[in-house]
Amino acid sequence: MGRFFVAVYLALNFSVAQGQEQVTWSADIACLVYTHCTPCHNDKGIAPFPLQSYEDAYRFRYGIEPIIASRQMPPWPPSTDYGDLAHERVLTQEEIDLFQHWVEQGAAEGIPDQAPTPPVYASSLEITDPDFSVRLPSFEIPDLREYDLYRCFVIPTNESEDRYITGIEIAPGNRKVVHHVILFQDTSGIPEQLDAADPNLGYTCFGGIGTNTASMVAGWVPGSSAFSAPEGMGIYLPKGATLVAQIHYPEGSAGEIDSTLINIKFSDQTALRRIENIPVLNHFLGIDRPLFIPANTRQTFHETFSPVPFKVIVTGIAPHAHLICESMKAYATTLTGDTIPLINIPHWDFDWQGFYEFKKPVIIPAFSTLHGEATYNNTTSNHHLPGDIPVDVSVGEATTDEMMLFFFSFAVYQQGDENLVIDNNQHTPHYNDCSYAGMTVATQDYAAGSPWKIWPNPASSFLHIETSTSADVVVIRLTDLWGRFILEERMTDNQRQINLPEGLPSGVYLCQISDQSGVRSAWKKVIISR
Ligand code: HEC
Known part of the structure; x- marks a missing residue:
């Protein structure tokens, strides 16, 4: 290429570089949306509208900009500076600024060919190749006459060997009425008897599943995603065990139909490290006073579990409360006076509960104390109040009652656990590794x-x-x-x-x-x- 042509080529490229200072969908925004939004905002996802094209994003641009700036979306209630949680759904300040500039500059599309190819979502499920899958038969919720219904559905597994669950996804059939699903396993035969005694599908259960030999396997609450066990670990399922799904349908669900799906991945191995899922901090034991929040008061409660009998690793944590809860926090204190932060949810949101994993399993030394704190606001300043005026709230299973639970997923410590990693990324990996042509120059x-x-x-x-x-x-x-x-x-x-x-x-x-x-x-x- 002659000198002249080089000069022209450079000049062209520089003018392109100038043009790129404008933030465009193709060069900058599509990458962010496909990374941080379309996992839920797709035509099969849980969000109310898709964001899968420039047209979608343009249409909602004025709604998107403030909701990102205020960090309401993507939904991620825990503080990012307390505990080191895996898979954080958060944008960097740079990414937020880029969105803002895009909208301010008129939300241009840029050059369509240069946008990354939109992701395709074949299914809203995360586990698409389960080893065990069951869709519960359609259940029509009977007239509850002002009561919440807890219905237990029996699912035989017919596994002839002990198994370890390494992944589990619960997808409610009818999100309008499924408040929670808790999956238990049991080998007593009692759930089958209770089921047989009830003429309708399943049986009504409250609290647990009607046996005291059951253990919890997994759960779904609004905001949950699929559970996957850390490498080399699994949830134990004894051979012949029966799974029992307890589904809570709140008052007002009568006539609705639900058919919830459960997908499970098993390990090929016959012996694996066991993860236990237990509400170690709870309102039954170790709470400083009964969980009772009189009308027109704001109350903070403190739960402890002490001492942790041996050195453990905590791989995940799931705080759980209901509507009037305002904040939840958990941490551990050691014998040597150190505090180990676990999770802090400064604005508790009943609709966005999660099972949170840690980037690396948290090591808790033997004889430590676990702490949970929660504040409940039963005054008119709380816009999540279920009724128009505050009424006394006590502990119970109905949505309008309250709870204070912290489920811990943990295993007994083994040498080398310091090296376990659950999530290596500092930031959600960008979809298709798309790079920001626009930002780079700046x-x-x-x-x-x-x-x-x-x-x-x-x-x-x-x-x-x-x-x-x-x-x-x-x-x-x-x-x-x-x-x-x-x-x-x-x-x-x-x-x-x-x-x-x-x-x-x-x-x-x-x-x-x-x-x-x-x-x-x-x-x-x-x-x-x-
Ligand atoms: C984990 C799933 C999820 C992700 C990720 C997510 N959203 Fe949402 N979004 C929802 C759901 C569900 C709603 C419905 C309202 C609610 O439940 O909070 C929603 C609502 C919204 C709304 C309407 C809010 C309102 O109050 O009307 C906007 C705007 C929005 N999302 C934008 C985004 C953008 C932009 C991103 C990416 C930066 C994003 N969301 C990421 C699930 C998600």
């Missing part, structure tokens, strides 16, 4: 704190990269100004030479270095002149 000096060099620049056949970072592995990516992928290489040393592909046209390119998670990254413009 943020190219991001790496000021960790100098790195690239030479020669302009380059013709190779690039030499030198960093001062201490990260074990640095990923180098070369893209064009649109963020289109050209090559990716890893450097495990502070220096690396990369040969440029033959046939790569002269022009301006972007070279990104980042740590393995892709979160800490920096960019430089590179000119290739051949």
Whole structure:
């Protein structure tokens, strides 16, 4: 290519770079939406409208912008600075700013071909290849006459060997009326007898499932997603065990039909480490006073479990309360006076409860004390109050009663557990690894704190990269100004030479270095002149 052509090419590319400062759907926003929103906002998902195209996002742009800025969406009630939870659904401030700029600048589409391909959601289920799957028969909820219904459905497993559950997903058939599902396992034969004695499908149960030999396997509450056990661990299911799903249909559900689905993955192994799911902190034992919240009062309760008899690892936690609860928090204190934060939910939302896992299992030393705190607001300042005026609330199973439970998923500590990892990402991995062509130009000096060099620049056949970072592995990516992928290489040393592909046209390119998670990254413009 002659000198003249190189000059024209560069000029064109620079004008493109200028144009890119405008935030567009194709270059910037689609990536964020496909990463953080469409997992729920798709045509089969749980959110009320899809966000699967530019048209969808454009239509809802004024609704989206403030809801992201106030961090109401994506829904993630726990504080991000208390406990180290896995799979956090949170946007970075940079991502929030980008949305805001997009809307302010008129929410342009940009160049449609350059948007990432939209994800396809074949099913709203997370476990699509279960080893055991059951859809409960259609159940018409009878007239409850102002009572909540707790109905137990018996599910024989017919497994001839002991099994370990490594994944489980419960998908309510009718989300309008399913308040919760708790799945138990039992081998006493009593649930079958109770079922046979009731002429209708299942049997009515309250509290538990009518036996005291049952143990909890999993649960679904609004906001739950599928459970998957950490590597090498599982929930024990004895051979021949019966699963019993206790489903709570609140008052006012009469006439509705539900048919809930349960999908389970089993391990191939016959012996696995057991995870127990137990409400270790609860309002039956270890609460500082009975859970009673008189009308027009705000009350904080404290639960403890002490001492933890041996060293354990906690892989997950699920706080549970009902409507008038305002906040929930759990932590552990050790004999040496350390506090181990577990979870803090500053604005409890009954509709967004979850089973939360930790990035790494939390190690709790023997003889520690577990603590739970919850505040209930039974005054008119609480807009989640079930009625118009506050009435006395006490402990109970109805939605309008209250509870204070913290389910712990834990296992006895084993040597080496320090190395277990449940979630390695600092930030939700970006859908299709899409890169931000638009942002890169603006943020190219991001790496000021960790100098790195690239030479020669302009380059013709190779690039030499030198960093001062201490990260074990640095990923180098070369893209064009649109963020289109050209090559990716890893450097495990502070220096690396990369040969440029033959046939790569002269022009301006972007070279990104980042740590393995892709979160800490920096960019430089590179000119290739051949
Ligand atoms: C985990 C599932 C989930 C994710 C992820 C999610 N949403 Fe939602 N979204 C919902 C549900 C469910 C609702 C319905 C209201 C509710 O239940 O809070 C909703 C409601 C909304 C609303 C309407 C809110 C209102 O008050 O009317 C907007 C706007 C919205 N979402 C935007 C987004 C955007 C933008 C993203 C990505 C940045 C996102 N959501 C991510 C599930 C989700």
